[in-house]
Amino acid sequence: MKEIPGIIRPELQQLPQVKDRMTFLYLERCKLNRRDSAIEVIDDDGTVDIPAAAISVLMLGPGSSITHRAMELIGDAGVTVIWVGEHGVRYYASGRPLTKRAGLLLQQAKLVSNQRSHLAVVRKMYAIRFPSEDVSKLTLQQLRGREGSRVREIYRKLSKQYDVSWSGREYNPEDFFESNAVNQALSAGHVCLYGLAHAVIVALGCSPGLGFVHVGHELSFVYDLADLYKAEVTIPIAFEAASQDLPDLPAYVRRKTRDAMVEKHILERMIHDLHYLLADEGEEAGEEESVVYLWDNIRDTVPNATSYRMGDTS
Numbered sequence: 581m582k583e584i585p586g587i588i589r590p591e592l593q594q595l596p597q598v599k600d601r602m603t604f605l606y607l608e609r610c611k612l613n614r615r616d617s618a619i620e621v622i623d624d625d626g627t628v629d630i631p632a633a634a635i636s637v638l639m640l641g642p643g644s645s646i647t648h649r650a651m652e653l654i655g656d657a658g659v660t661v662i663w664v665g666e667h668g669v670r671y672y673a674s675g676r677p678l679t680k681r682a683g684l685l686l687q688q689a690k691l692v693s694n695q696r697s698h699l700a701v702v703r704k705m706y707a708i709r710f711p712s713e714d715v716s717k718l719t720l721q722q723l724r725g726r727e728g729s730r731v732r733e734i735y736r737k738l739s740k741q742y743d744v745s746w747s748g749r750e751y752n753p754e755d756f757f758e759s760n761a762v763n764q765a766l767s768a769g770h771v772c773l774y775g776l777a778h779a780v781i782v783a784l785g786c787s788p789g790l791g792f793v794h795v796g797h798e799l800s801f802v803y804d805l806a807d808l809y810k811a812e813v814t815i816p817i818a819f820e821a822a823s824q825d826l827p828d829l830p831a832y833v834r835r836k837t838r839d840a841m842v843e844k845h846i847l848e849r850m851i852h853d854l855h856y857l858l859a860d861e862g863e864e865a866g867e868e869e870s871v872v873y874l875w876d877n878i879r880d881t882v883p884n885a886t887s888y889r890m891g892d893t894s
Contacts, residue, residue, distance in 0.1 A: 604775055604841075605630065606664075606834050608641030614649040632657035636779040636847065639664050639772070639834075660779035664771060665756070685785050687858045688801075692790045701792045704857050708808050734811050742823040761829060762822035768830040769814030770806070772837040773846075774799070777806040780850045786858075805850060813840045 610623035618629035619638075632653050639662045640646065646661075654661055691697040699720060706715045706723045709730065715723060739746035744762050751759040751767050759767070781788050781801055791800025793807070817836045826832050841847065 604637035604639055604772060604779075604838060605635055606639040606641060607644055609643035612640075612644065612646040612650045614647065614653050617653065619650055619653065632659055635659055636783070637662060637775040639775060641665075658783050660775065660782055662771075662775045662778075682785060684855075684858055685787060687860075688786050688790050691858060692792060698792055701857055705793060705804065705808065708853060709811075731811070734815060738816060738819040742819045744819050744822045746819075760822075762818055764829055765818035765821040765833045766814065768833040769818050769837045770810065772834055772841075773806045773809060773814050774802050776841065776847060777850060778802045780847065780854060781805065784851070784854060786854070792857075805854060808853060809844075809846055809849070813837060813844065813846065 607621060610621050613620040613622070615629055617632065619632050621628050621630060637660045638654065641664055651661070691701050702720060702723065703715055703718070706718075706727060707713075709727065715726070718726070735746050738744070745760075746762065749763065749766065751763045756764060756767065778788055778799065786801065788802045789798045789800055791797070791802075791804045794800040794803040797803070814833075814837060817833055817840060821829060821833050821836065
């Protein structure tokens with residue numbers, strides 16, 4: 581609980597939108613319960629109440645336990661809960677969307693299911709990475725090669741800047757300490773970024789598994805979205821952290837990542853970029869006004885809660 585300074589029994593107001601929330605909180609060796617509309621956190625240092633509607637991601641580390649009542653509140657507030665290992669290398673997440681509409685999910689499914697629109701979204705992702713270049717004519721293989729070159733150059737530059745040896749991204753999910761310091765720092769930072777991306781995707785009602793660059797994994801879209809920000813957030817932090825002799829490297833990286841997310845407005849940018857990626861060409865993706873429609877094979881959808889007559893097409 582040492583990473584949540586200043587949170588003392590606040591009053592809950594109207595549920596904020598996901599863009600208004602904090603990024604994430606990391607807790608370990610504590611018990612979580614529910615006190616009215618707040619998450620009560622108890623450890624050896626005392627008790628604090630955290631407003632569930634004010635956070636996006638709750639990371640629970642070793643020694644933490646949570647009651648059914650607390651999970652009920654967290655689910656209603658749309659918070660993504662991540663159970664992480666001692667060093668945050670692996671995690672399990674769950675949550676409920678803040679939105680009650682399925683417009684973005686349907687748009688995501690439509691775009692990922694068509695090869696042309698699928699590739700168009702991939703190009704948008706690379707366009708975010710290369711804002712000064714025209715990538716509209718590049719093939720998928722060329723885009724992948726450009727991204728590989730860009731990332732290798734970033735690693736080389738940071739390796740030289742911080743005097744940290746770099747021989748590639750090497751880590752064992754089963755053994756955190758098997759890798760060197762910079763790879764440990766990358767793992768600790770990336771899991772924070774993945775958690776925030778997962779929370780944004782779920783909060784907006786999209787599917788974490790329907791990815792465009794990454795496919796075939798339950799978190800494919802999480803990796804897609806998080807990859808847009810690694811070069812400016814987690815990778816520099818990892819090299820800077822690895823250049824020091826730190827007593828608790830993962831904790832240091834988590835705090836630095838959290839501060840960078842706030843400073844660079846990563847949460848707001850993720851929301852904006854997700855809408856941009858899922859928008860049709862020349863349009864802006866948004867939510868539909870009604871929550872429930874009826875499917876129609878001629879007009880796509882018709883209003884719900886309407887009494888239709890035989891042959892009625894109005």
